[in-house]
Amino acid sequence: MSDYTQMWKDLGLNLEAHDMLLNVLGNAYKDIYLAQKNRPEGMGYFDFVMSEVHGLRIKELLDEKAQGRKIIGSYCVFVPEEIVLAANATLVGLCSGADFAVEEVEKYLPRNTCALIKSAFGFKLGKVCPYLESADMVVGENTCDGKKKAYESLGSLIDNLYVMDLPQMKSEQGKALLKGEYYRFKQAVEKLTGVAITAQSLKKAIQTVNAKRTAIHRLSELRKAVPTPISGLDALLANQVFFYDNPARFTESVNKICDELEKRIQDKQGAVPAKTPRILLSGCPMAVPNWKLPWIVETSEAVIVGEESCVGERGTRNLVDESIGGVNATDNDEMIDKMMDAITDRYFKVDCAIFTPNQERLNHIVEMAENYKADGVIHYGLQFCQPYIMESIPVEKALEGKNIPTLRVETDYGMEDAGQLKTRVQAFIEQLR
Numbered sequence: 001m002s003d004y005t006q007m008w009k010d011l012g013l014n015l016e017a018h019d020m021l022l023n024v025l026g027n028a029y030k031d032i033y034l035a036q037k038n039r040p041e042g043m044g045y046f047d048f049v050m051s052e053v054h055g056l057r058i059k060e061l062l063d064e065k066a067q068g069r070k071i072i073g074s075y076c077v078f079v080p081e082e083i084v085l086a087a088n089a090t091l092v093g094l095c096s097g098a099d100f101a102v103e104e105v106e107k108y109l110p111r112n113t114c115a116l117i118k119s120a121f122g123f124k125l126g127k128v129c130p131y132l133e134s135a136d137m138v139v140g141e142n143t144c145d146g147k148k149k150a151y152e153s154l155g156s157l158i159d160n161l162y163v164m165d166l167p168q169m170k171s172e173q174g175k176a177l178l179k180g181e182y183y184r185f186k187q188a189v190e191k192l193t194g195v196a197i198t199a200q201s202l203k204k205a206i207q208t209v210n211a212k213r214t215a216i217h218r219l220s221e222l223r224k225a226v227p228t229p230i231s232g233l234d235a236l237l238a239n240q241v242f243f244y245d246n247p248a249r250f251t252e253s254v255n256k257i258c259d260e261l262e263k264r265i266q267d268k269q270g271a272v273p274a275k276t277p278r279i280l281l282s283g284c285p286m287a288v289p290n291w292k293l294p295w296i297v298e299t300s301e302a303v304i305v306g307e308e309s310c311v312g313e314r315g316t317r318n319l320v321d322e323s324i325g326g327v328n329a330t331d332n333d334e335m336i337d338k339m340m341d342a343i344t345d346r347y348f349k350v351d352c353a354i355f356t357p358n359q360e361r362l363n364h365i366v367e368m369a370e371n372y373k374a375d376g377v378i379h380y381g382l383q384f385c386q387p388y389i390m391e392s393i394p395v396e397k398a399l400e401g402k403n404i405p406t407l408r409v410e411t412d413y414g415m416e417d418a419g420q421l422k423t424r425v426q427a428f429i430e431q432l433r
């Protein structure tokens with residue numbers, strides 16, 4: 001691995017704290033990912049990406065910046081990558097998947113704030129995230145109350161924070177609000193980049209992001225096989241890297257793994273034996289390096305076959321209608337407006353628990369459990385996350401109505417509850433047998 005010390009220093013990272021983070025991350029990756037057996041060869045690409053996640057990928061982004069391209073960071077799947085790409089900028093996910101600088105964080109946020117929000121602050125206060133420090137704009141969104149209020153404080157730490165408002169109901173008014181916000185975001189991105197979005201550039205961006213999501217759909221489809229050809233941990237990693245990697249390279253790499261998995265399925269070669277209990281995970285997003293629960297499940301002789309999560313199917317499931325405007329479409333406001341409608345339609349379908357009512361999500365979980373032939377569902381709620389924890393009760397009821405066993409867990413990023421969690425998960429898996 002090259003020496004990136006100077007690059008990190010130039011970004012203003014706290015080198016000592018950053019080294020510590022990389023150490024913990026590297027060890028966790030070794031123990032959780034590299035210890036798995038029978039992995040597809042194509043995962044070598046993702047192992048490489050993870051080994052260079054603060055190195056080569058950052059260097060690539062800084063090279064892009066040197067050529068005038070802007071970098072935009074985001075915390076939520078409601079931020080449309082299509083608009084960012086169309087203005088010749090790059091969107092990166094800001095992870096929020098680990099605790100950092102907790103004491104400092106609690107000077108800004110109450111203790112009973114979810115780990116995801118605390119983590120966003122911890123990475124900023126600890127000066128350990130090169131993505132955050134490279135970003136020319138950081139987008140927050142008014143989703144849950146926690147995030148909404150936290151961005152007011154985060155704004156005092158990040159001078160380029162842009163806050164996007166989001167609707168809470170799936171009504172016509174809600175959709176109009178989302179479209180209005182996407183137009184406001186388009187303007188802000190155009191101002192940042194100095195690039196006016198055209199019908200052609202927007203169409204091309206829609207196609208690029210659709211291709212990325214289609215590759216993930218292909219991967220998900222293959223996980224339905226019995227035995228499933230890839231572990232849940234490996235599939236989760238692909239879903240996590242979705243937020244960081246160059247889109248075209250990511251699409252190609254996932255499709256390459258899918259070719260290999262198709263061959264595995266033909267040869268009846270599974271990542272685990274066919275009789276291994278199959279689990280669907282549902283709930284809060286699992287950002288890098290939050291692998292705790294999947295690791296517990298998959299070291300308890302079960303396999304995860306799907307994620308009903310924003311780092312999973314909730315985030316990737318729908319495509320933007322790309323039939324609007326041909327390659328030679330004229331660059332006019334009407335065409336752009338139709339595409340903005342198509343983008344709004346796509347994102348408006350995301351069934352995050354911040355929406356009320358949210359029956360669509362309950363239906364989708366049941367549908368996923370059936371389609372992925374899951375023997376049981378584990379609902380994962382981050383402690384203090386009201387939207388998902390509250391919704392876990394109707395989720396359990398909807399699944400019970402279909403005789404699908406469900407386990408509701410509440411946890412955080414710490415390892416203190418790992419033993420207790422493992423006991424509960426093992427008992428649940430035993431019940432599924």
Ligand code: SF4
Nearest residue numbers: 075076077143310352
């Ligand atoms: S769970 Fe909701 S707030 Fe969180 S990333 Fe998903 S859509 Fe955004």
Ligand code: SF4
Nearest residue numbers: 114116144146284385
């Ligand atoms: S996990 Fe829950 S509380 Fe935390 S940011 Fe997401 S929706 Fe908000």
